[in-house]
Amino acid sequence: MNFENLLVSKNNGIAQITINRPKKLNALNKVTIKELHEAFDVLESDLSVKIIIVTGSGDKAFVAGADISEFAHFSIEEGASLARAGQEMLFDFIENLATPVIAAINGFALGGGLELAMACHFRIASDNAKMGLPEVSLGVIPGYGGTQRLPQLVGKGKAMELIMTAGMVPAEEAKECGLVNHVVSQEELIPLAEKIASKIMRNSSVAIAAAIKAINANFQDGVNGFDVEISAFGECFGTEDFEEGTTAFLEKRKPNFSGN
Template sequence: MNFENILVSNNNGLATVTINRPSKLNALNKATIHDLHTAFEALEDDETVKVIVVTGSGEKAFVAGADISEFANFSVEDGGKLAALGQDMLFDFVENLSTPVIAAVNGFALGGGLELAMACHFRIASDNAKMGLPEVSLGVIPGYGGTQRLPQLVGKGKAMELIMTAGMISAEEAKAYGLVNHVVSLEELMPLAEKLASKIMRNSSVAITAAIRAVNANFEDGVNGFEVEISEFGNCFGTEDFKEGTTAFLEKRKANFPGA
């Protein structure tokens, strides 16, 4: 796949999506969001892809925010459409992928960059990473899910503080708040992502997809997450992966999941 603003690779089931606008600190513009949507959609449809890692090019930034020049003169209607389209095309889309997505946060993850990281299934960070939602300093609020996902991850009080102060936190602070799972040096970031991906790929992709749906259900309005879990749990019993997993356990061998 060839794109204007991102790079995509697939190495033995691990796909890496690199946002590649280093001169703009990998800021998200319309074209980049479109590229990301197209790439994620293609990777989701590729049965050889078991895990996706998202990162930024260079050492300074994962994504330093949205490209403000694109919407500085927008009207109320334009602004609403921008948020709705972005959430549908990328942020909600990533969150609900059946393929696990890991954000490898290298450097600044601000505004839309942090919102993209939070849409991923979990996050790891380099020790030089800085994270925040500075939108109120521009007279606007986060529009790509930031006001919803940040409280889910760090709690309402801390989220309110971060959003209202427009401040940045370090990688270690982000780990303490539960925003990221691991902090390592920049050199160790992608090897850690690969290590975690390798652990994921040993397990049943069918069960992992079911787990993603069940976990996400708890955060959907009007949906009973426990009921979704019961349904997904039951469905697992009808899969080839369940047969292989339980048989391998009883035979005291490693499972070779067919992914069906």
């Protein structure tokens, strides 16, 4: 895959997407959002890919926000269209991928950058990372799901404070409030992501996809997450991975999952 603003690599079941706009601190523009969608879509269809890691190039920024110059003069209708298109094309798309996505936050994750990280299934950060949603300082609010996903992760009160102050939190504080799972040095960030990915890959990919679907259902309006869990749980009984997993357990050996 060749992209203008992304680097994509694959190794032993792990794919890495690196947002590569270092002069712009990896800010999201229309082209980058479109390319990210295309990259995730292709990797989701690649049966050899079991985990996707997304990070930023350099050591300063994961994604330092959206490219403000692209929408500074938008009308009300254009602004709403921008948010809707971005959510559907990328942020909701990532959240609902069957392939687990880890955000490796290697520096500033601000505005659309933090929204991108929050759309991933979970996040790890380097100790120099700083995160925030500064949109109200520009006279606007987060538009790529930030007002919805941040409260889910850190609670309503903390989300209200972070959004209304337009402040940034350092990596350790982000860990304390549940925004990220782990904090390590810059040098350890990708190795840790790969270590976690390796642990995930030992398990059934079909069961993991079902778990992602069930967990996400709890946050969808009008959807009973318990019913989704019951249905997905039952469907697992019809998979080859369930037969292999239970047989391996009874035979006291490691399972060899096929992903079917």
